[in-house]
Amino acid sequence: MSDTTTATATTTNIQVTACDNELYILASPTATETATIELCHISSGYFAPIAGTTGYNFDPGYVLPSGTYNLFVIGINWGGPGNWNVVLTTDGTEQPAITGSNSGPGVWCAPVQQFTV
Secondary structure, three states, X not given: OOOOOOOOOOEEEEEEEEEEOEEEEEEXXXXXXXXXXXXXXXXXXXXXXXXXXXXXXXOHHHOXXXXXXXXEEEEEEEEEEEEEEEEEEEOOEXXXXXXXXXXXXXXXXXXXXXXXX
């Protein structure tokens, strides 16, 4: 996925397919300097699948008012290999995955991206 999506493109699904060990997905409105909103916090490990083969899916438009947001994707690794995979669907098209890995313990952060609901 590019660093930002266009302001007119609408994100209708966020899918998490890998999480080893913790994943936070946060949103922050771009129009105001307000606190972040936690969209998702998943704890998992040992390369266990997230919710079967389809992953954990949610529509950010169900929990956020309409607008443009900065997206923060943060992975926490308790130790050993870490692995995270997040896919945004924007205007009906899956974007390239936001992926990360590290040797833990440690923290991984994806580049901040913008999305619109």
